[in-house]
Amino acid sequence: MINLLLKTKNSQKELLNLTPEKKESLILDIADEIELKKTEILKANLKDIEFAKSKNLSFAMIERLKLDDKKLGSIISSLRQTAVLKDPVGRVIDGWVNHAGLKFQKVAIPIGVVCVIYESRPNVTTEVAGLCLKSANSCVLKGGSESVNSNLALISCIHSVLEKYEIDKSVVTYLANFSHEDTAKLIKFDKFIDVIIPRGGSNLVKFISENSTIPVIKHDKGVCHIFVDKSAKQENALKICQNAKFQKPSACNAVETILVHSDIANEFVPNLGAKFQSLGAKIYGCQKVAEILKCEIATNENYENEYLDLAVNVKIVKDLDEALEHIKHFGSDHSEAIISEDFSNIERFLNELDSACLYANASTRFSDGYEFGFGAEVGISTNRLHARGPFGLEGLTTYKYKIIGNGQIRE
Amino acid sequence: MINLLLKTKNSQKELLNLTPEKKESLILDIADEIELKKTEILKANLKDIEFAKSKNLSFAMIERLKLDDKKLGSIISSLRQTAVLKDPVGRVIDGWVNHAGLKFQKVAIPIGVVCVIYESRPNVTTEVAGLCLKSANSCVLKGGSESVNSNLALISCIHSVLEKYEIDKSVVTYLANFSHEDTAKLIKFDKFIDVIIPRGGSNLVKFISENSTIPVIKHDKGVCHIFVDKSAKQENALKICQNAKFQKPSACNAVETILVHSDIANEFVPNLGAKFQSLGAKIYGCQKVAEILKCEIATNENYENEYLDLAVNVKIVKDLDEALEHIKHFGSDHSEAIISEDFSNIERFLNELDSACLYANASTRFSDGYEFGFGAEVGISTNRLHARGPFGLEGLTTYKYKIIGNGQIRE
Structure with missing residues (x-):
C-alpha cells in the first residue's frame, strides 16, 4: 500500500504541469470514453446490482448503486461541465501591501492528495476524479465492495485516457479488494494523504473521524x-x-x-x-x-x-x-x-x-x-472547518502566500 | 470538566447577541484593565520566570515566557488593534443566483468553541481571547504550567471586564492545574469543542493531532x-x-x-x-x-x-x-x-x-x-486545510448559506 500511495503522491506533480486547456480536454475525453464504453459499464453495474440483491442490501443502497442510461448520461454531462469550469489553481484570492511595503498575494493551490472513501454510488468515482484532475490533486478512491465492478469499469475509462495523455495513472488510484483492516491502516498515512473525505453510512464516517490522523471532511448524516x-x-x-x-x-x-x-x-x-x-x-x-x-x-x-x-x-x-x-x-x-x-x-x-x-x-x-452552481460536488461537508455544505473545486484547493519585497527586514 | 465545557459552549450565544460596537468597547476595556493592572501582571510573571529558571527551562522557553513593559505594551496595543478590526461575523463572502432562481448568500459565522493549547507565551492568552471575542467564538485556553501565574493575572483582567458587561465569564475559560491525562480527555470532547489549536513543541502538537477527535489546526515547527x-x-x-x-x-x-x-x-x-x-x-x-x-x-x-x-x-x-x-x-x-x-x-x-x-x-x-496586517494572530497554521500560514479573525470563522426562494422545488 505504501508504494501505491507514494506513487499517487509523486504523480501529483505531473498535474501541476498541465495547462488549463490540457486539463479541460483530458476531462472531456474521459466523458467521451465513458460514452463509448456505455454497454460495458452498464453490464458491470448489473453484476453489482445482482450481487447487492443477493446480499439483501437496503432499498436506499441499491437505489444509489443502480446505473441506467439516464444516470450514466448525467455522469457524462457532469464530467463535461467540470471540464469547462474555471481553473481553480493559481486564482489570486486576495492581495494587499503591508505596512513595510511588502506585496502579498494569496494564491489558490491544490490540496495535494485527496482520498475519498465511499459506498454504492458509482457516480462518486467520476465526479471526484474529474474534480481532482481539474484542481490538480491526485486522488485515492476507495469504493464499497458492492460497487466494485461499476467503479472499475469507470476507472478503466479514466486510465485509458490518462495513458493517451501520457500521464501517470497513479494520479487516479482506485483501491479494490480492500479489507476493513486495510482501511484502518490507510487513514493513518498522513505522510501520503492530505485529506480524507468519507461518504457513506454513519458508522463509516464515525470510524474514520475517530481514527484518522489525516484531516477529515465529513459527509455525515442529514436530518x-x-x-x-x-x-x-x-x-x-x-x-x-x-x-x-x-x-x-x-x-x-x-x-x-x-x-x-x-x-x-x-x-x-x-x-x-x-x-x-x-x-x-x-x-x-x-x-x-x-x-x-x-x-x-x-x-x-x-x-x-x-x-x-x-x-x-x-x-x-x-x-x-x-x-x-x-x-x-x-x-x-x-x-x-x-x-x-x-x-x-x-x-x-x-x-x-x-x-x-x-x-x-x-x-x-x-x-x-x-444545484448550487459548482458544476459537480465532492460531497456535502458536515464539518465546520475548511468546506461546509456542498463543495466542489474550491473545497479542493488550499492557498499559499507569495510575498514580494525589496530588502525588507522586520524591525 | 464536562460542566465547564458545556458552560463555555452555551455561553457562546451571548456573544452572538453583542453588536459590533459593544464587542469593540469590550475589548478596548480589557486593554485598559491590563494597563491598569500592569504591576500585578509583571509581578505574577516574575514568579513564573523564577519557577522556570529553577526548573532549568530552555533559553527559548524563558524568552517566550518573559513579560516586561515593552511586551506588555504590545499585548495592550494588540488588543486595541483587534478591537477596531472589521467585525468578521455576518460578512457576505459570496452571493449568486442559481439556475432555478434561488438567491444564495454565503455568510461568515463564528466557528463556535475554539480551544488553544499552548506553552510559555502569555501574550497568546490575550490575543486569542481578544480575537475570539471579536469573532463571537467562545474559547477554552490551556496554557502551560510554567506560565500559570502570568496567564491567570491576564485572565482575571478579562473576567472582570466581562463581569462589568454582564457577560458569562465562561466565554473565556482558562484551564489551570490541568494534568496530561486531563488534556488527553479534553481533546476527545468533540461535542463541546469545534477546533483545537495546539501551539507549542513538536511533541505537544504531535500528541494532539494523533489523538484528538476534534479538528486540529496545527501550529507546528518552522524549518x-x-x-x-x-x-x-x-x-x-x-x-x-x-x-x-x-x-x-x-x-x-x-x-x-x-x-x-x-x-x-x-x-x-x-x-x-x-x-x-x-x-x-x-x-x-x-x-x-x-x-x-x-x-x-x-x-x-x-x-x-x-x-x-x-x-x-x-x-x-x-x-x-x-x-x-x-x-x-x-x-x-x-x-x-x-x-x-x-x-x-x-x-x-x-x-x-x-x-x-x-x-x-x-x-x-x-x-x-x-505583520501580515491581520491585527493579531491566533497562530501560524502548518495545516493545509481551513487556515494556512498566519491566521487571525478570518480563520476563526466558518460560513453558512442563506438561500431565498419563492416556491422552488428540484426537478
Whole structure:
C-alpha cells in the first residue's frame, strides 16, 4: 500500500504541469470514453446490482448503486461541465501591501492528495476524479465492495485516457479488494494523504473521524427539517414538502421531519397526510398529529433518524420558537427550510439556526454541488472547518502566500 | 470538566447577541484593565520566570515566557488593534443566483468553541481571547504550567471586564492545574469543542493531532530557509539573513538554513560567517562551507532541526534546482525566502515551492499575523486545510448559506 500511495503522491506533480486547456480536454475525453464504453459499464453495474440483491442490501443502497442510461448520461454531462469550469489553481484570492511595503498575494493551490472513501454510488468515482484532475490533486478512491465492478469499469475509462495523455495513472488510484483492516491502516498515512473525505453510512464516517490522523471532511448524516409557518402559502408548502421527501428519498438532503405551525395544522396536516400516504410514505406523528390522521407515534429516536427512505416525522409546534428549539435539538446542521410569508420569522430562521444550508420557501433538495452552481460536488461537508455544505473545486484547493519585497527586514 | 465545557459552549450565544460596537468597547476595556493592572501582571510573571529558571527551562522557553513593559505594551496595543478590526461575523463572502432562481448568500459565522493549547507565551492568552471575542467564538485556553501565574493575572483582567458587561465569564475559560491525562480527555470532547489549536513543541502538537477527535489546526515547527542566489544584492542578503536569525531566534519564522549559490560563496560565506559568529551564532556548514570558515559539519539531523536558538546551517548549492530540492526535502512548508535579482528564478521559487509563505527579497520573520496586517494572530497554521500560514479573525470563522426562494422545488 505504501508504494501505491507514494506513487499517487509523486504523480501529483505531473498535474501541476498541465495547462488549463490540457486539463479541460483530458476531462472531456474521459466523458467521451465513458460514452463509448456505455454497454460495458452498464453490464458491470448489473453484476453489482445482482450481487447487492443477493446480499439483501437496503432499498436506499441499491437505489444509489443502480446505473441506467439516464444516470450514466448525467455522469457524462457532469464530467463535461467540470471540464469547462474555471481553473481553480493559481486564482489570486486576495492581495494587499503591508505596512513595510511588502506585496502579498494569496494564491489558490491544490490540496495535494485527496482520498475519498465511499459506498454504492458509482457516480462518486467520476465526479471526484474529474474534480481532482481539474484542481490538480491526485486522488485515492476507495469504493464499497458492492460497487466494485461499476467503479472499475469507470476507472478503466479514466486510465485509458490518462495513458493517451501520457500521464501517470497513479494520479487516479482506485483501491479494490480492500479489507476493513486495510482501511484502518490507510487513514493513518498522513505522510501520503492530505485529506480524507468519507461518504457513506454513519458508522463509516464515525470510524474514520475517530481514527484518522489525516484531516477529515465529513459527509455525515442529514436530518433535515421543514417548518411550515402559519403564514405559509400552503400550496407551495405542500409541493415543497413532497419534493423534499419523494424526489430522491435516499439523498442526505431529503426532509426527515416536517414541523407545522399549530394555527394551520387542522387544514395543512390532513392534506399533507393524504398526499404523503397516497405516495406510499410512512408517517410518524406527534400526539396531536395522531389525532388528525392515522399514523404511528414519533419517538425521540424517530426525530433523530435519517430515514433515507419513504418515511417522515410530522410534528405540530405552537410557534417559530418551538420549531427552532426542535431543530437545534434534533438537527444535524445540514439543511433546513422555512415556508413562510412572514419577513421577521424568515429572518430569525436564517439567522438563529446554524445549519450549513438554510432555505426560505424552497426545497432542501437543492443542497447539492450541481444545484448550487459548482458544476459537480465532492460531497456535502458536515464539518465546520475548511468546506461546509456542498463543495466542489474550491473545497479542493488550499492557498499559499507569495510575498514580494525589496530588502525588507522586520524591525 | 464536562460542566465547564458545556458552560463555555452555551455561553457562546451571548456573544452572538453583542453588536459590533459593544464587542469593540469590550475589548478596548480589557486593554485598559491590563494597563491598569500592569504591576500585578509583571509581578505574577516574575514568579513564573523564577519557577522556570529553577526548573532549568530552555533559553527559548524563558524568552517566550518573559513579560516586561515593552511586551506588555504590545499585548495592550494588540488588543486595541483587534478591537477596531472589521467585525468578521455576518460578512457576505459570496452571493449568486442559481439556475432555478434561488438567491444564495454565503455568510461568515463564528466557528463556535475554539480551544488553544499552548506553552510559555502569555501574550497568546490575550490575543486569542481578544480575537475570539471579536469573532463571537467562545474559547477554552490551556496554557502551560510554567506560565500559570502570568496567564491567570491576564485572565482575571478579562473576567472582570466581562463581569462589568454582564457577560458569562465562561466565554473565556482558562484551564489551570490541568494534568496530561486531563488534556488527553479534553481533546476527545468533540461535542463541546469545534477546533483545537495546539501551539507549542513538536511533541505537544504531535500528541494532539494523533489523538484528538476534534479538528486540529496545527501550529507546528518552522524549518525556514533562505536561498541567496548568485544575482542577489549581497548587502541586502546579509541584512535579511541576519534579521531572519537574530531578530527573534525563538520564533518559528526564524531562518534555520541558509543556502548560498556556489558562484558567490567565496565572497558571501566569509561575510555571513563573520557577522553571524560575531553575534554569537553557532554555524553548522556543509563540507564546502567548512573549507571557507571554521564551523561544525552539518548532518541531516541539523538540516531537519528547528533550532529556535542562535544556531544556523549554511550550505553551498550549485544552483536553484539544488536549493529547491533541499527545501522540498528538509523544509516544513512554513516560510522560505529567495534573495535574487533574477526574475525567472524568483518566479520558479515562488511557484514550485509549496510552503505557506514564500518571500522574494524579504525576511522570513514577516510570517506573522500582525505583520501580515491581520491585527493579531491566533497562530501560524502548518495545516493545509481551513487556515494556512498566519491566521487571525478570518480563520476563526466558518460560513453558512442563506438561500431565498419563492416556491422552488428540484426537478
